Amino acid sequence: xxxxxxxxxxxxxxxxxxxxxxxxxxxxxxxxxxxxxxxxxxxxxxxxxxxxxxxxxxxxxxxxxxxxxxxxxxxxxxxxxxxxxxxxxxxxxxxxxxxxxxxxxxxxxxxxxxxxxxxxxxxxxxxxxxxxxxxxxxxxxxxxxxxxxxxxxxxxxxxxxxxxxxxxxxxxxxxxxxxxxxxxxxxxxxxxxxxxxxxxxxxxxxxxxxxxxxxxxxxxxxxxxxxxxxxxxxxxxxxxxxxxxxxxxxxxxxxxxxxxxxxxxxxxxxxxxxxxxxxxxxxxxxxxxxxxxxxxxxxxxxxxxxxxxxxxxxxxxxxxxxxxxxxxxxxxxxxxxxxxxxxxxxxxxxxxxxxxxxxxxxxxxxxxxxxxxxxxxxxxxxxxxxxxxxxxxxxxxxxxxxxxxxxxxxxxxxxxxxxxxxxxxxxxxxxxxxxxxxxxxxxxxxxxx
Amino acid sequence: xxxxxxxxxxxxxxxxxxxxxxxxxxxxxxxxxxxxxxxxxxxxxxxxxxxxxxxxxxxxxxxxxxxxxxxxxxxxxxxxxxxxxxxxxxxxxxxxxxxxxxxxxxxxxxxxxxxxxxxxxxxxxxxxxxxxxxxxxxxxxxxxxxxxxxxxxxxxxxxxxxxxxxxxxxxxxxxxxxxxxxxxxxx
Ligand SMILES: Cc1cc2nc3c(=O)[nH]c(=O)nc-3n(C[C@H](O)[C@H](O)[C@H](O)COP(=O)(O)O)c2cc1C
Ligand code: SF4
Ligand code: FES
Numbered sequence: 001x002x003x004x005x006x007x008x009x010x011x012x013x014x015x016x017x018x019x020x021x022x023x024x025x026x027x028x029x030x031x032x033x034x035x036x037x038x039x040x041x042x043x044x045x046x047x048x049x050x051x052x053x054x055x056x057x058x059x060x061x062x063x064x065x066x067x068x069x070x071x072x073x074x075x076x077x078x079x080x081x082x083x084x085x086x087x088x089x090x091x092x093x094x095x096x097x098x099x100x101x102x103x104x105x106x107x108x109x110x111x112x113x114x115x116x117x118x119x120x121x122x123x124x125x126x127x128x129x130x131x132x133x134x135x136x137x138x139x140x141x142x143x144x145x146x147x148x149x150x151x152x153x154x155x156x157x158x159x160x161x162x163x164x165x166x167x168x169x170x171x172x173x174x175x176x177x178x179x180x181x182x183x184x185x186x187x188x189x190x191x192x193x194x195x196x197x198x199x200x201x202x203x204x205x206x207x208x209x210x211x212x213x214x215x216x217x218x219x220x221x222x223x224x225x226x227x228x229x230x231x232x233x234x235x236x237x238x239x240x241x242x243x244x245x246x247x248x249x250x251x252x253x254x255x256x257x258x259x260x261x262x263x264x265x266x267x268x269x270x271x272x273x274x275x276x277x278x279x280x281x282x283x284x285x286x287x288x289x290x291x292x293x294x295x296x297x298x299x300x301x302x303x304x305x306x307x308x309x310x311x312x313x314x315x316x317x318x319x320x321x322x323x324x325x326x327x328x329x330x331x332x333x334x335x336x337x338x339x340x341x342x343x344x345x346x347x348x349x350x351x352x353x354x355x356x357x358x359x360x361x362x363x364x365x366x367x368x369x370x371x372x373x374x375x376x377x378x379x380x381x382x383x384x385x386x387x388x389x390x391x392x393x394x395x396x397x398x399x400x401x402x403x404x405x406x407x408x409x410x411x412x413x414x415x416x417x418x419x420x421x422x423x424x425x426x427x428x429x430x431x432x433x434x435x436x437x438x439x440x441x442x443x444x445x446x447x448x449x
Numbered sequence: 450x451x452x453x454x455x456x457x458x459x460x461x462x463x464x465x466x467x468x469x470x471x472x473x474x475x476x477x478x479x480x481x482x483x484x485x486x487x488x489x490x491x492x493x494x495x496x497x498x499x500x501x502x503x504x505x506x507x508x509x510x511x512x513x514x515x516x517x518x519x520x521x522x523x524x525x526x527x528x529x530x531x532x533x534x535x536x537x538x539x540x541x542x543x544x545x546x547x548x549x550x551x552x553x554x555x556x557x558x559x560x561x562x563x564x565x566x567x568x569x570x571x572x573x574x575x576x577x578x579x580x581x582x583x584x585x586x587x588x589x590x591x592x593x594x595x596x597x598x599x600x601x602x603x604x605x606x607x608x609x610x611x612x613x614x615x616x617x618x619x620x621x622x623x624x625x626x627x628x629x630x631x632x633x634x635x636x
Contacts, residue, residue, distance in 0.1 A: 074491070083598050084596060084598065085596075086557045086558055086559060086595070086596035086600065087558075087559055087596075087600050088598065088600075089598040089599060089600055089601055091598075092598050092599075117489070119489075123598065124500075124504070124539070124541045125541070125597050125598070125607060126598065127609075127610040127611070128610050128611055158489075160489045162489075162497075162500070162501060163500065163501060163504060164500065164539070165500050165503065165504065165539035165540070165541040165542060166539045166540035166541035166542075167538065167539050167540065168595070168596075179500065180497060181494070181496065181497050182496035182497045182498065182499030182500060182525075182527075182531075182535065183496075183499075183531075183534075183535065184534055184535055184538040185538065185539075200490075200491060200494055241600065241601060242601065243559045243563075243600035243601040243603065244559050244562050244563070244600075245562060245563075249600075249601035249602070249603075250601050251601070287557075287558065287596075328600070330558065330559050330600070332562060333562075336562050340561070341558045341561065341562065344556065344557050344558040344561050345557070345558055347557075347595075348557050348558075348595045348596065351595055352595065354538075
C-alpha cells in the first residue's frame with residue numbers, strides 16, 4: 001500500500017458533508033495557514049516540490065511567487081476544473097467525493113495569493129458537480145471558513161463556481177480566462193502571462209483541481225515532509241485515472257515510487273488485462289502524450305524498469321519515452337487498432353481546435369482525413385509520410401500548446417507503429433475486418449520477465 | 450405507441466407556440482439568479498455572466514433562438530453579436546430545437562475501445578434515426594460527443610444533467626423506456 005494523502009478519507013461514509021469532513025481533521029490546514037504569513041505559505045509550497053497536476057508539471061510554489069502585486073489591483077486565484085483531456089477523470093473524482101478537500105485547498109491558496117474572489121471554472125458537462133461544490137461552499141461559509149473576516153483573520157474570501165459549456169480548449173489557462181470573461185475560448189498570446197495580466201487584466205494564478213487539493217497535505221505536513229514522499233522531482237502523490245482494456249478502471253492515488261508494471265498488473269491498481277489478452281500499447285498521461293508500445297512501457301530504452309513518475313515516464317524523450325501529463329492512463333490490448341485509436345484522437349483535436357492559427361486549424365483537419373483514409377483502406381504509402389510532415393509543421397508553430405498536443409499522438413503512433421500503418425495500406429480489404437494484432441511488440445509479461 | 454407519438458407531436462406544438470408567444474422572457478426566479486450571478490464579478494464585468502446565463506436560458510427554452518440570444522444581450526447590456534459569437538463557439542449550446550431527451554454518446558478512443566461504436570449503432574437502430582437526428586415524436590435526439598471525463602466507466606453518455614455509464618444494450622433499452630415513461634407522466 002502506497003502513501004495516500006488525498007484519497008485516504010475518500011471512503012469514509014458522509015465525507016462529502018462538512019461535519020464528517022471536519023471530524024476527520026478537515027480544515028486544519030486553514031487554521032494553520034491563517035497563522036502564517038502569505039509569503040511563508042508560498043515558501044512551504046515551494047519546499048514541497050509540488051508540481052502542477054494539470055499536465056505541464058510546473059512547480060506550484062514558483063508559479064505563486066511570480067504573481068504581480070501592483071498597488072490597489074485585486075488578484076485572483078482560478079481553479080482549473082475543465083478536465084477534458086481524453087483519459088482524464090481524476091478531478092471529477094475529487095470534486096464529487098471530496099468537495100471539501102478542494103475548498104480547503106482553495107482557501108489556503110487564496111490566502112497565500114491574496115485572492116478575495118476565487119473562481120472554480122468547471123467543464124459544462126459536469127453539470128451535477130457545481131451543486132456538490134456549492135453545497136460544500138455554503139457549509140464552509142456557515143462555519144466561518146469563507147465570507148468576511150474568516151476565522152477572525154481579517155481576510156475575506158468568496159469562492160464561486162462557473163460552468164463552461166463544452167470546449168476542451170478552455171482548459172488552456174488563457175482560454176479559460178477568456179471564457180470566464182464571457183468570451184470565446186481563444187487562447188491569448190503570451191506574454192503577458194496571467195500572473196501579470198489575467199482575468200479582467202488583473203494578476204491571476206490558474207491551478208489544477210488536484211494541485212490545489214494537494215496544498216492541504218503540504219501545509220498540514222510541512223513542505224519539507226511532503227517533499228520526502230516520492231522520488232526526485234516527483235514529490236508527493238499523484239492521482240492516476242486508468243481506463244481502456246484493464247480489469248479495474250478507476251482513479252488511483254500513487255506515491256510515484258511504483259513501477260508501471262506493478263500499476264498495470266497489481267490487484268491494488270489496474271488488475272491486469274481482461275480476458276487473458278496481452279497489453280499492446282499504452283498512453284500513460286492523457287491523449288496528448290506519446291503512445292508507447294508494451295516493450296517501451298515497462299522498460300526504458302536503457303533497459304531500466306520504468307516507474308510511474310515524471311522523470312521515468314519521460315525517460316528517452318519523445319524517441320522512446322512519453323510523459324506523466326494529466327495522469328490519464330489509457331491501456332490498449334492486442335485487439336485494438338492503433339491507427340483507429342489515433343484517428344479518434346485526431347478527430348478530437350480537430351473538433352477542439354479554436355481555429356485561431358492556421359497550422360492547428362487546417363492541420364488537425366488534414367490529419368483526421370488522412371488517418372480516416374488509412375484506417376478505411378483508402379490510404380497510400382505516401383500518406384504516412386504526409387501525415388508525419390503535417391504534424392511536424394504544426395508542432396511549435398501555434399499560439400497555444402493544443403497544436404503540439406494534436407501533433408504528438410500522431411507522431412508517436414507513426415514512430416512506434418509504422419508497420420501497422422503500412423499494413424493498412426498494403427491490405428486495404430483485410431484491414432476492414434481484421435486487426436493487425438500484436439506483431440513484433442513483445443508481450444508485456446515476456447518483456448518484463 | 451401511435452397514440453404516444455400523436456400526443457407528443459401535439460404537445461411539442463404547444464410548447465413551440467408557447468415559447469413563441471412568451472418570446473424568451475425569464476421567470477422571476479431566473480431573473481433573480483441572473484442578478485446573483487452578476488454580483489460574483491467586479492462592477493462593469495457583467496459580461497462574465499454570459500456562459501451561466503446562456504445555460505439558464507437553455508434550461509428554460511431547450512435551445513437558443515436568436516430572440517433568446519438578443520434577450521440575454523439585453524439582460525447583460527452587451528451587443529447581440531457578443532452573445533452569438535459565444536453561443537456558436539461552445540458545443541453545449543443548442544442553436545436549433547432538440548428532442549426532449551438528448552443522448553450524447555462519447556466516441557473518443559477510451560470509450561471506443563470499450564465498445565461505444567456498438568452502443569451508437571444500437572441506439573440508431575432502436576430509435577430509427579441517424580446521429581444528429583431527432584425522432585419524429587420529438588422525444589429523442591442522438592448526438593456523438595468527444596470525451597466527457599468518464600473514460601473509466603465506458604461506454605457512456607450524457608442524458609440531461611447526468612451521465613449514464615457502463616452502458617450495455619440492456620441498459621440502453623431501460624433508459625429509453627424510462628424516458629418514455631417520464632414523458633408520459635409529465636403530460
Ligand atoms: C489544450 C490544453 C488543455 C488543457 N486542459 C487543462 C485542463 O483541463 N485542466 C487543467 O488543470 N489544465 C489544463 N491545461 C493546462 C493549463 O493550461 C494550465 O497549465 C494548468 O491549469 C495549470 O495548473 P497546474 O500548474 O496546477 O497544473 C491545458 C492546457 C492545454 C494547452
Ligand atoms: S494552437 Fe489551435 S487551439 Fe491553440 S490557439 Fe492555435 S488554433 Fe487555437
Ligand atoms: S473517452 Fe469517453 S468519456 Fe473519455
